[in-house]
Each structure stands twice: as structure tokens, then as C-alpha cells.
Amino acid sequence: QKEVEQDPGPLSVPEGAIVSLNCTYSNSAFQYFMWYRQYSRKGPELLMYTYSSGNKEDGRFTAQVDKSSKYISLFIRDSQPSDSATYLCAMSGIVGGTSYGKLTFGQGTILTVHP
Amino acid sequence: GAGVSQSPSNKVTEKGKDVELRCDPISGHTALYWYRQSLGQGLEFLIYFQGNSAPDKSGLPSDRFSAERTGGSVSTLTIQRTQQEDSAVYLCASSLQSGTSGRHEQYFGPGTRLTVT
Numbered sequence: 001q002k003e004v005e006q007d008p009g010p011l012s013v014p015e016g017a018i019v020s021l022n023c024t025y026s027n028s029a030f031q032y033f034m035w036y037r038q039y040s041r042k043g044p045e046l047l048m049y050t051y052s053s054g055n056k057e058d059g060r061f062t063a064q065v066d067k068s069s070k071y072i073s074l075f076i077r078d079s080q081p082s083d084s085a086t087y088l089c090a091m092s093g094i095v096g097g098t099s100y101g102k103l104t105f106g107q108g109t110i111l112t113v114h115p
Numbered sequence: 116g117a118g119v120s121q122s123p124s125n126k127v128t129e130k131g132k133d134v135e136l137r138c139d140p141i142s143g144h145t146a147l148y149w150y151r152q153s154l155g156q157g158l159e160f161l162i163y164f165q166g167n168s169a170p171d172k173s174g175l176p177s178d179r180f181s182a183e184r185t186g187g188s189v190s191t192l193t194i195q196r197t198q199q200e201d202s203a204v205y206l207c208a209s210s211l212q213s214g215t216s217g218r219h220e221q222y223f224g225p226g227t228r229l230t231v232t
Binding site for chain 1: 119146148150157158159160163171173174206208210220221222223224225226228
């Protein structure tokens with residue numbers, strides 16, 4: 001079983017819809033949680049960064065972390081065709097008092113927003 | 116400001132040849148990471164540099180893979196005697212904070228697409 005599980009989709013929604021993306025994880029040492037967006041043949045672009053449990057909002061994007069359930073989510077409001085991309089969750093943790101920042105990624109969810 | 120840059124953007128090589136992939140991190144970023152992205156395996160960590168030293172090499176798949184970083188800046192990932200299973204996109208990321216602080220917002224380059232024929 002992978003440390004981070006993410007439904008690869010594909011997910012197709014109409015423009016304006018609210019999109020919900022999520023990941024589950026098994027390693028309780030993970031404390032830092034990120035969402036990246038990756039367009040075809042480009043590098044991942046950092047969208048959201050959160051520490052421990054709670055919510056964080058940035059424009060149309062909201063990230064939620066529930067450490068008790070080992071579950072993280074990304075919500076996209078008023079989705080646009082330009083949001084069509086692969087969304088990757090990533091996380092890192094502290095082991096032995098040190099965090100080297102090594103990221104463990106989910107498989108990525110392919111999202112298409114159609115006009 | 117300039118982001119992470121990588122070269123070449125694409126590399127096609129014959130099985131058995133050596134290849135070198137280059138990464139220029141964001142200026143001032145002390146931490147540098149290499150990852151590999153392939154269809155079957157997703158995005159996997161390879162190696163982490165803090166300055167010129169590599170405290171975590173746990174993701175390097177075999178001794179054919181090596182990496183170095185000089186001057187706390189540019190890094191080179193070398194793959195010797197390439198195999199077809201090495202075909203993937205090799206991504207480099209850099210981060211401002213060191214490992215002890217805990218924060219690791221990593222910014223990625225565009226990647227090098229390696230094809231071994």
C-alpha cells in the first residue's frame with residue numbers, strides 16, 4: 001500500500017463548478033501538506049502549503065487538513081477551463097527530530113473543466 | 116525573479132550511454148532536490164542537497180545514479196550506462212529553508228524528459 005493515496009480520476013466538471021480533490025495518507029509523521037498543479041509537459045507549480053490540521057484559503061482555492069483522519073482536501077471554487085491540469089498532493093514529515101523536506105506525492109488527479 | 120531552470124529540456128540517448136542532467140536552483144535557495152516522474156511510478160524522490168552535501172540519497176535507484184552540487188548552487192544528476200527503465204522526466208526543485216526549520220516550500224523546474232532507446 002502506498003503511503004499517499006490519491007484517486008487519479010479523470011475528473012470532468014462544467015465551468016463554474018466546485019471541485020473537490022483529496023488524498024489519504026498512512027504515515028502519522030507527515031506534518032506539512034502541499035498541493036501542486038501540473039500542466040502537460042510542465043513542472044509542478046505550488047498552489048497551497050499548510051502545516052498540521054486546519055484550513056487555508058487563497059483566492060478560489062481552499063486547502064483542508066484533518067490529521068486525525070489522515071485526510072487532506074483541495075477545493076476549487078468557480079472552476080475555469082484554465083484549471084484543467086493534474087493536481088498532485090504532497091507531504092513531508094519530521095523523523096528523528098529532523099525534516100529534510102523529502103516530499104511524498106500522491107499519484108495525481110487529472111481534472112478537466114469544460115466550458 | 117528567475118525560477119528553477121533545467122537543461123536539457125529533452126534528451127534522447129542510446130542504451131548504455133551516460134547522461135548528465137543539470138539544475139540551476141532559485142538564487143539563494145540552500146536546499147535542492149531531485150525527483151523522477153514516470154507513468155507507472157508517479158513522482159519519486161531521488162536525492163536531497165543542503166548546500167553541497169547530500170544528507171539523503173535514499174531515493175537513488177541504483178549505483179548507476181549519482182549527483183553532485185557545487186558552490187551551493189548548480190547540481191548535476193548523472194546516470195551511467197542508461198537503461199530503458201531510466202526513461203522518465205527528471206525534475207529538480209529548490210527550497211529556501213533548511214531541513215531543521217521544518218518548512219519546505221519546494222519550487223520545481225520544468226524537468227528534463229529523458230528517453231533511452
